[in-house]
Amino acid sequence: METTYDPKAIERKWQARWQETGVYEADLEHAKAPYYNLMMFPYPSAEGLHVGNVYAFTGADIHGRYQAMRGKDVFEPMGFDAFGIHSENFAIKRGIHPKTLIAGNVLHFREQLRRLGGRFAWSHAVETTDPDYYRWTQWIFLQFFKAGLAQRRKAPVNWCPSCKTVLANEQVISGRCERCDSEVVQRELEQWFFDITRYADRLLDNLDHLDWSDVIKTAQRNWIGRSDGAELRFPLAQDPETEIAVFTTRPDTAYGATFLVLAPEHPLVRKLATPETEAAVAEYVRQAVARSQEDRIGGQDKTGVFTGGYAVNPFSGQEIPIFIADYVLYGYGTGAIMAVPGHDERDFAFATVHGLPIVRVVAGPDGDRSPLAEAYSESGIAMASGPLDGLPTPKAKEAAIRIAEERGIGQRHRTYHLRNWLISRQRYWGPPIPVVYCEKCGIVPVPEDELPVLLPDVQDFVPKGTGQSPLAAIPSFVETTCPRCHGPAKRETDVSDNFLDSAWYFLRYPSSHDDRSAFDPALTRKWLPVDSYIGGKEHAVLHLLYTRFVCMALHDLGYLDFEEPFKRFRAHGVIVRGGTKMSKSRGNVVNPDEFFDRYGADTLRSYLMFMGPYEEGGDFSDQGIEGLYRFLNRVYHLVRKNVAGSSAKASDEAVRLRHQTIRRVTEDIEGLKYNTALAALMEYLNGLQRESAVAQEDLRTLVLLLAPFAPHLTEELWQALGQPYSVHQAAWPAYDAQVLVAKTVTVVIQVDGKLRDRLQLPAGLGEEAVRQAALQSDAVRRFLPEDASLRFVHVPDRLLSIVTR
């Protein structure tokens, strides 16, 4: 053993040994205690592994190493999410083909991941861009297509003018493109959708039973955004056969609906316009459609124009005007609302601007029936509402729905914020959607045995903005024959959303070598659902929701016997530097390579975990990492100094410290409190250094407990201690609760809530004995009035509180 800690040499040595001996490859078929330890596979960017990746993977890897030492057969695979707009945009910018670019990036990532020292099962690595992988992505599409879950239909969709493709609702952040930050516009286009909304209720209700971080569950609940109410139909005054359907959560206020508002895109808009209003309506629609999503949302001003048409309020019987305004969204509900200005803030604002009547139909607290100066959107008692009068809001809602159903003018209805998942992309870098268009047969799926539909190798992969994928410009790809009638046909030229690739990758890992099925039924039964999944919060409503949907659908189609893919999910925190987010523009990005070189992976891993609670993240400081480097050095030297077979016996104090440390580290690792686990190990080390001689068992315990954090160093020290390879297959130490019981304890004495003395007393002393001891203390007696009658509160072995008042 060398005299100085040389992380570079140690880490290189053991990484090679691990690879040769395959200690991290699980025996998938014969494993007795399968444990699937998953982390979010990275997108292999050109910049290389981000310190955020290192943080995420280290935390998950520690969990995996701990489970392995607890006797589990841990399967910890890794892969690359290499399709998608991000790589493609970068490739376009650099003028390099994405295929070339990604191949290089993946190599770099593999090298960095090796240096990180994760216990990855590399033989099961997957790359989503591999035809052997995306063949099955296409297969999933086909199953969904056959089940009617994948449908091509015309709908208002988000279009990113810069990426020149449509986007799913989840990929629009505050009206901007998730990938390139451009303003997104609405377009009415025919696209492929997965009908995720059919699963909205199950996706929502299952959350109650999932062991997932609450942040994620809350975000998904909000995103699904179920709301209950009614759909009501308002006939046109001029043409009672034609009705306008609206969705409302307040059917009880229907008597107060004094006008209707349609989204500018609503199909009835044209029909309603009169010769007088036609020009103004057309102009408003033109402007609204051209405005970016952000503009439409951003301005809270209530613009809109009168269409010229009137409808009849089926409750009040009054004729009410119909407006169009862009505060009504075409994509939600029915794209039309009944405006109740008295009880909705937005409608109130619109009515005020356009001089429309505001009627009060809900009395406020204390029976307030006065005219409204602002919208009253709370509950109350219905008024001026015919049969609803006098009913409190919840009952009035029910009554209104009953009336609507009886009269055939509406019914109970439920709506979701969640939209169907738009999965087609007018881009190059993704799996082609496996269908063909035949003039005779229509949309025909590509037969499964013809998969994959290979992504053609082309020179020009730049999107043209024609609304079509670059693949449309390749006749050899487009021109094909119909699988059904063998006549001429054209291929679908859109590719599927990148999030479809990642929605099932963990199903593929165990079966990565299977060329007969996407996932082998036996292996899947043995290894899934995933035991532990750790990843970032940013995927709360993207990846994590899509994945749940895909599993649920595959379950219903008979391919999986579970519907929830992840038994346990934990969201890790975010690393900042100097209190602010790391970003290239701020120039405060941590490059892991630099720290691997300077301190080694063990130090970087340990420091990242020490910064703060894993689920909360931390603040990276270049100085702070020194502390962990020193710590590992001290561990190295302590073991080295005592390694020469000393037969020293541990003191009672050392034994208690040992057991205490085992307990603390075990509990902290289980609770993902890696920072305090490391603190406990530091205290252990400090304690051992104070001892005149250190027992071999303490050295072994220290090394074992540190193994998940610093896998290379501990492997080296384990060997030095004469223990068999590998420390990562050794058993996690156990503690004895008996030993933890201290013989003497510090009992705190308080007088009227203030600390006055600390007494060293034998453990387990009764209240009377503690009182006697306390009353003998000068520090305590000084605060006791002569004549006071005393009251005592005793917490055994901890505290005695004396009350004089």
Place this chain on the structure above:
RNA sequence: GCGGGCGUGGCGGAAUGGUAGACGCGUGGGACUUAGGAUCCCAUGGGGACACCCGUGAGAGUUCGAAUCUCUCCGCCCGCACCA
């Protein structure tokens, strides 16, 4: 606006009803040394008439006892955002 999280030394953080500041960084002092920005040891919340007082964003409350529970307010971060 809605939802979630957070606020503790010079800094990262510990303690979720019972010794506030574990552990680490930084800082000060000392040892070793030709030297050290290496290593080791000691000290380190503020004040002080040093057998004490104050102190966990601010204010109130509950309790023998509150960083922790309750209410009001202030500030910061994250997500969603005209969702009817």
